[in-house]
Amino acid sequence: xxxxxxxxxxxxxxxxxxxxxxxxxxxxxxxxxxxxxxxxxxxxxxxxxxxxxxxxxxxxxxxxxxxxxxxxxxxxxxxxxxxxxxxxxxxxxxxxxxxxxxxxxxxxxxxxxxxxxxxxxxxxxxxxxxxxxxxxxxxxxxxxxxxxxxxxxxxxxxxxxxxxxxxxxxxxxxxxxxxxxxxxxxxx
Numbered sequence: 001x002x003x004x005x006x007x008x009x010x011x012x013x014x015x016x017x018x019x020x021x022x023x024x025x026x027x028x029x030x031x032x033x034x035x036x037x038x039x040x041x042x043x044x045x046x047x048x049x050x051x052x053x054x055x056x057x058x059x060x061x062x063x064x065x066x067x068x069x070x071x072x073x074x075x076x077x078x079x080x081x082x083x084x085x086x087x088x089x090x091x092x093x094x095x096x097x098x099x100x101x102x103x104x105x106x107x108x109x110x111x112x113x114x115x116x117x118x119x120x121x122x123x124x125x126x127x128x129x130x131x132x133x134x135x136x137x138x139x140x141x142x143x144x145x146x147x148x149x150x151x152x153x154x155x156x157x158x159x160x161x162x163x164x165x166x167x168x169x170x171x172x173x174x175x176x177x178x179x180x181x182x183x184x185x186x187x188x
Contacts, residue, residue, distance in 0.1 A: 008027050008028055008029060009025060009026070009027040010024075010025070010026045010027070011023065011024065011025050011026075012024045030102075031102070032082075032083075032099050032100070032101070032102065033099065033100055033101070033102045033104075033105035033108070034097065034098065034099035034100070035097065035098060035105075035108070035109055035112060036095060036096065036097035036098075037095070037096045037097070037112070037115075037116065038093055038094075038095045039093060039094045039095070039096075039188070040092065040093055041054055041093065041094060041188040042054050042089050042090045042091045042092045042093045042094055042166075043055060043089055043090070043091050043161075043164065043166035043167075044091045044092055044161045044162060044164075045161075045188060046161070046164060046166070047184075048164070049175070050168075050172065050173060050175070050176050050180065050184075051164045051165040051166070051168060051172040051173075052133060052137075052165060052166065052167050052168015052169065052172050052173050053168065053173065053176060053180075053181075053184055054089050054094060054184075055089040055094075055133060055166065055167050055168050056129065056130065056133050056168050056173055056176065056181070057094075057181060057184060057185060058087050058088075058089045058094050058096075059129045059132060059133055060119065060121055060125070060126070060129055060181060061087075061096070061115040061116075061119050062074060062075065062085075062087070062115070063119075063120070063121075063122060063125050063129065064119070064120040064122055064125075065111075065114035065115060065117070065118045065119055065120060066114070066117075066118030066119075066120065067110075067111075067114045067117075067118060068111055068114055069120060071122070071125065073111075074111050074112070074115075077104075077107070077108065077111055078098050078100055078108060078111075081100050081101045081103075081104040081108070082100065082101040083098055083099045083100035083101065083104075083108070084098065084099060085097070085098035085099075085112075086098075089166070089167075091162060091166065096112070096115065098112060119185065121178055121181050121182060121185070123178050126176075126178060126181070130170055130173055130174075130176075131170070133167065133168045133169070133173065134168075134169045134170040136167065137167050137168065137169050140167070150165075153165075153166075
């Protein structure tokens with residue numbers, strides 16, 4: 001309401017017929033386009049016997065879709081058009097985001113949306129991506145913030161899901177099958 005007179009930013013909020021809440025931000029001075037999708041599922045939704053599954057799912061969505069099956073094509077498309085892409089899994093949500101040159105936003109959105117419409121979950125990539133999740137965990141072991149966070153988790157009541165291990169390792173995800181991954185994806 002107290003917008004500066006020189007601020008050319010326009011913001012529109014609405015809800016699509018499917019319930020998806022949208023916030024559009026536009027400014028003629030912006031030289032980049034971006035999008036973000038926030039899913040209300042995070043590590044608190046992990047099954048007890050597959051801690052880190054939401055984080056593992058986050059990784060798998062980047063590895064090909066029905067419409068764009070080539071592994072790495074999304075990242076390549078975004079990268080060659082002056083952008084970047086990433087995601088993170090928190091306790092209560094997973095966020096996917098990217099930015100790209102404005103002329104390529106429409107195709108970027110189409111490629112991005114396919115994560116949520118037709119992911120492949122290629123069987124041959126599951127083991128490799130499990131190793132990537134494990135490697136990410138190993139890399140973060142000396143991180144003080146993450147170590148303190150894990151200690152704080154132990155303050156929760158034993159049955160609370162916030163007490164669980166959030167990022168996943170080869171040990172916590174060793175028995176996860178493609179079918180379980182699909183079931184988790186479909187249920188959330």
